[in-house]
Amino acid sequence: MLLAADRCRSKGHVPADPHLRHRQFGVLVTTSCVDLLAYKEIKEDQHPILILSAKDIVELLRRNGRGSVTAVKTWLEEEFPKEA
Numbered sequence: 001m002l003l004a005a006d007r008c009r010s011k012g013h014v015p016a017d018p019h020l021r022h023r024q025f026g027v028l029v030t031t032s033c034v035d036l037l038a039y040k041e042i043k044e045d046q047h048p049i050l051i052l053s054a055k056d057i058v059e060l061l062r063r064n065g066r067g068s069v070t071a072v073k074t075w076l077e078e079e080f081p082k083e084a
Contacts, residue, residue, distance in 0.1 A: 025049065031057065 025048035
């Protein structure tokens with residue numbers, strides 16, 4: 001998992017979701033980043049939450065041969081064609 005850069009600062013503290021029930025886990029997907037304080041809280045409280053940030057998404061795309069805007073656009077158009 002990739003940590004957010006120090007420049008990622010939230011405008012307010014948002015606690016990790018206290019509504020996760022037994023045998024449930026959360027997935028947080030953001031095209032931005034996760035504030036270090038929020039990340040530390042999730043880790044310290046051992047919340048079962050997977051965090052996928054913009055940096056993770058870019059890394060996954062690059063690893064799969066989609067390291068440019070053109071490659072991503074082509075892939076999306078092939079996988080999800082517009083219906084006429």
